[in-house]
Amino acid sequence: MTLAVSGSKRKLKTRSTPRKRLKTSHGTADSLPWKKVARPLDTGMADDDGILELEEVDNVEIVYEETEGGRVMKFAVVQNEQDEEEQSTEEALSEEPLESTNYPEPEPFDALNLLPNWNQHQLHPQLFRVLHAKQFLSPTPIQAAALPIALSGRDVVGVAQTGSGKTLAYGLPILHRLLTSARQRPAKSRRPLGALILAPTRELALQVSSHLNAFLNSIDTETEESQQPRPPPLVSVAAIVGGMSAQKQRRILERGVDVLVATPGRLWDIIEDDDGLAGQIRKLKFLVLDEADRMIEAGHFAELENILRLTLRESKDDQIEAETEETPLPQDGLQTFVFSATLSKDLQRNLKRHTRPKYNGKKNAGKPASTLDDLLLRLDFRDSSPEIIDLSPEGALVSTLKESKIECLSTDKDVYLYYFLLRYPGRSLVFLSAIDGIRRLLPLTELLNIKAFPLHSQLEQRQRLKNLDRFKSTPNSVLLATDIAARGLDIAAVDHVIHYQIPRSADAYVHRNGRTARAMQKGFSMLMCAPDERRIVRTLLGSLGRQESDIPEMDVDLTLLDQLKARVQLARQIETANHKVKKANHERKWLKEAAEALEVEIDSDLMSDSEDDEKPTARQHKARDSKNASLKAELRKLLAKPLIARGVSTRYITSGSQPVVDDLLAGEFNEAIVGVKKTEAGDDVVLRRKRKKTNKPKTAVVSPVDDGEEWTGISTE
Numbered sequence: 242m243t244l245a246v247s248g249s250k251r252k253l254k255t256r257s258t259p260r261k262r263l264k265t266s267h268g269t270a271d272s273l274p275w276k277k278v279a280r281p282l283d284t285g286m287a288d289d290d291g292i293l294e295l296e297e298v299d300n301v302e303i304v305y306e307e308t309e310g311g312r313v314m315k316f317a318v319v320q321n322e323q324d325e326e327e328q329s330t331e332e333a334l335s336e337e338p339l340e341s342t343n344y345p346e347p348e349p350f351d352a353l354n355l356l357p358n359w360n361q362h363q364l365h366p367q368l369f370r371v372l373h374a375k376q377f378l379s380p381t382p383i384q385a386a387a388l389p390i391a392l393s394g395r396d397v398v399g400v401a402q403t404g405s406g407k408t409l410a411y412g413l414p415i416l417h418r419l420l421t422s423a424r425q426r427p428a429k430s431r432r433p434l435g436a437l438i439l440a441p442t443r444e445l446a447l448q449v450s451s452h453l454n455a456f457l458n459s460i461d462t463e464t465e466e467s468q469q470p471r472p473p474p475l476v477s478v479a480a481i482v483g484g485m486s487a488q489k490q491r492r493i494l495e496r497g498v499d500v501l502v503a504t505p506g507r508l509w510d511i512i513e514d515d516d517g518l519a520g521q522i523r524k525l526k527f528l529v530l531d532e533a534d535r536m537i538e539a540g541h542f543a544e545l546e547n548i549l550r551l552t553l554r555e556s557k558d559d560q561i562e563a564e565t566e567e568t569p570l571p572q573d574g575l576q577t578f579v580f581s582a583t584l585s586k587d588l589q590r591n592l593k594r595h596t597r598p599k600y601n602g603k604k605n606a607g608k609p610a611s612t613l614d615d616l617l618l619r620l621d622f623r624d625s626s627p628e629i630i631d632l633s634p635e636g637a638l639v640s641t642l643k644e645s646k647i648e649c650l651s652t653d654k655d656v657y658l659y660y661f662l663l664r665y666p667g668r669s670l671v672f673l674s675a676i677d678g679i680r681r682l683l684p685l686t687e688l689l690n691i692k693a694f695p696l697h698s699q700l701e702q703r704q705r706l707k708n709l710d711r712f713k714s715t716p717n718s719v720l721l722a723t724d725i726a727a728r729g730l731d732i733a734a735v736d737h738v739i740h741y742q743i744p745r746s747a748d749a750y751v752h753r754n755g756r757t758a759r760a761m762q763k764g765f766s767m768l769m770c771a772p773d774e775r776r777i778v779r780t781l782l783g784s785l786g787r788q789e790s791d792i793p794e795m796d797v798d799l800t801l802l803d804q805l806k807a808r809v810q811l812a813r814q815i816e817t818a819n820h821k822v823k824k825a826n827h828e829r830k831w832l833k834e835a836a837e838a839l840e841v842e843i844d845s846d847l848m849s850d851s852e853d854d855e856k857p858t859a860r861q862h863k864a865r866d867s868k869n870a871s872l873k874a875e876l877r878k879l880l881a882k883p884l885i886a887r888g889v890s891t892r893y894i895t896s897g898s899q900p901v902v903d904d905l906l907a908g909e910f911n912e913a914i915v916g917v918k919k920t921e922a923g924d925d926v927v928l929r930r931k932r933k934k935t936n937k938p939k940t941a942v943v944s945p946v947d948d949g950e951e952w953t954g955i956s957t958e
């Protein structure tokens with residue numbers, strides 16, 4: 242829509258994608274946030290159509306208000322959630338930095354008495370204050386080991402189990418140094434980029450940035466001071482990730498930021514058009530690779546290599562070959578930290594100075610290395626012998642994690658998963674290897690009344706974060722995720738990790754499991770293994786120095802499985818029918834939109850439901866709808882019918898081989914299944930050592946489907 246207003250031309254741009262409306266403000270045409278549009282000097286229009294100026298406005302909707310004088314047209318300015326989030330980050334960072342002298346001297350903190358276990362690490366009082374407020378009373382082992390070395394200026398390669406506090410192991414030394422030096426910054430000067438933290442996924446980068454930010458914000462007290470407007474933080478942290486407005490992220494960078502947490506892809510995009518940023522990276526004080534091994538898997542190799550190239554020393558004298566064992570401390574101030582839960586021992590050994598190949602940034606230039614080893618060996622550690630701290634447990638097994646497995650046909654995985662989710666309510670993170678699998682499972686869970694959220698790379702970034710938040714705030718829910726959720730994500734209280742499809746590698750198994758049993762909390766993982774996946778599982782565990790038989794099996798109530806199978810089959814039938822309809826509608830909608838965009842008319846035959854042989858007639862439509870409705874009614878009936886555990890008398894709660902009255906009275910019963918005690922999944926596992934070969938047929942629990950898979954079944958012995 243265009244509006245001509247007193248010699249100027251205004252264009253009202255409607256929003257192209259539907260966005261969630263958070264805030265609307267109404268006004269007249271003149272009060273809208275018009276922006277000037279640059280015009281080519283020669284428009285080719287005689288007299289320029291009498292237009293003196295062109296202006297346009299975004300995100301405006303026309304609304305009608307009923308008033309006494311009739312219907313009045315108004316304009317509504319719509320602001321969406323993402324704009325707001327980005328605006329608030331931007332506002333926080335856009336404030337002029339206070340003159341250094343305006344920052345009050347940090348008040349000393351009595352670490353000796355309040356945090357005795359941290360006292361030996363000389364940290365900035367602000368960091369002590371936040372550690373105390375968070376009740377992080379002792380450093381975790383990796384923090385205790387890494388802090389003295391990192392604080393002394395050395396490079397660190399840290400390997401420690403998932404959820405063991407690696408972020409602060411590198412984060413605290415960085416923040417300490419930046420906080421200590423920030424007050425010496427010349428007044429009103431731009432914040433120089435001090436630290437670059439590279440992370441493999443957007444979620445992880447955002448999480449690291451908010452984890453570190455929490456250590457920079459003042460702790461609000463009930464004093465009058467807390468009513469005062471907060472000064473901008475002495476040290477600022479910002480995240481640069483794909484899927485969010487690149488322009489706004491560029492603006493943040495232009496204003497200056499102390500710590501940048503980024504995914505390599507988006508960062509390299511920005512560096513390519515911003516020489517200033519490349520220059521700043523050359524002068525970094527800290528470089529961190531968090532979950533470096535995953536960055537290679539995520540296909541960030543080329544960008545990562547380009548970024549790392551900027552951190553190499555240029556002067557010949559500074560090259561690695563000039564270093565000697567006698568000069569262990571960094572020479573130009575850059576400290577490098579590499580952290581992960583999985584770095585092979587070989588790689589750790591190679592990272593030691595004496596076996597690292599000499600690399601001057603030109604050798605092999607343009608030829609990307611193909612493995613993590615190659616990449617890490619290209620890091621220009623200033624430290625001639627970076628300290629390697631390897632606290633990874635034997636077999637990468639976290640002590641508070643209980644593992645288990647279920648062996649079943651891949652076609653039975655849905656039923657077993659459903660059984661598990663009903664039997665062990667809690668927060669369950671279910672890993673699948675492909676997005677298609679998530680798309681198939683999601684509607685099934687919905688039909689079966691299981692609260693599930695998807696997380697995969699084809700969702701919009703905003704949706705990904707929203708789903709993560711929903712999962713975090715819903716105690717009894719499921720996150721159906723691909724391996725983008727396998728690394729680093731710190732979601733409090735994930736009770737179960739379920740490998741619906743087996744992980745691609747031993748590292749992926751370790752990292753997926755690492756989403757539970759974090760920070761010394763209990764956790765549980767379950768591997769669902771189909772017969773044709775067993776060989777891979779064996780190899781995968783073998784590379785961790787473990788055997789398949791070390792992992793106990795879930796003890797499954799087989800009578801319940803049969804009851805659940807009927808529900809799952811119905812849900813699948815409904816979903817298959819829905820899917821067909823959705824697909825046909827989607828194709829028709831697409832055709833219509835394409836035709837409109839191209840301004841062509843489409844043959845009515847193509848759009849009509851009745852004239853094409855392949856398309857259902859109205860009568861078929863009706864028949865299909867009524868079949869679907871009856872399937873849904875049947876499912877509703879099944880879902881309403883109580884599930885009864887084996888050995889439970891449905892007539893008399895005090896009899897049967899398993900009387901339920903005591904559990905009912907004690908309130909210790911599973912709400913979804915009659916006759917089942919509330920237990921934790923970890924209590925229902927059994928370690929079965931290798932079974933002896935026998936000719937006795939094994940019991941097939943869920944009627945096997947003849948799909949060529951070898952059935953090994955779950956033993957009922």
Ligand SMILES: Nc1ncnc2c1ncn2[C@@H]1O[C@H](COP(=O)(O)OP(=O)(O)OP(=O)(O)O)[C@@H](O)[C@H]1O
Nearest residue numbers: 377379380381403404405406407408582729731760
């Ligand atoms: N000293 C501490 N005391 C108590 N809790 C801590 C301490 N340090 C970190 N934590 C908490 O432990 C959790 C795990 O920390 P973090 O995410 O840094 O683990 P990680 O080792 O990086 O895990 P992953 O390998 O999965 O990325 C976080 O919630 C963090 O706030």
